[in-house]
Amino acid sequence: MKGIRWLMALPFLGILGGIPFANKVTPYILGMPxxxxxxxxxxxxTSVIIGIVYHFDPKVKEKQA
Structure with missing residues (x-):
């Protein structure tokens, strides 16, 4: 799982890249625009992705041993 750290780019792309797509008010979901x-x-x-990266990162397992 050497390339697992690339998952950390997903929140950046989702938040900044998705704002023009999600810039709507009318559909209310759970009472929020x-x-x-x-x-x-x-x-x-983002919290879930960071947890996944932490779990599969081989450097964390080296430090725990």
């Missing part, structure tokens, strides 16, 4: 839901969703997914 769509753009706010988009940003909150990416914040949560």
């Amino acid at each position: 769509f753009i706010l839901f988009w940003l909150v969703g990416w914040v949560i997914m």
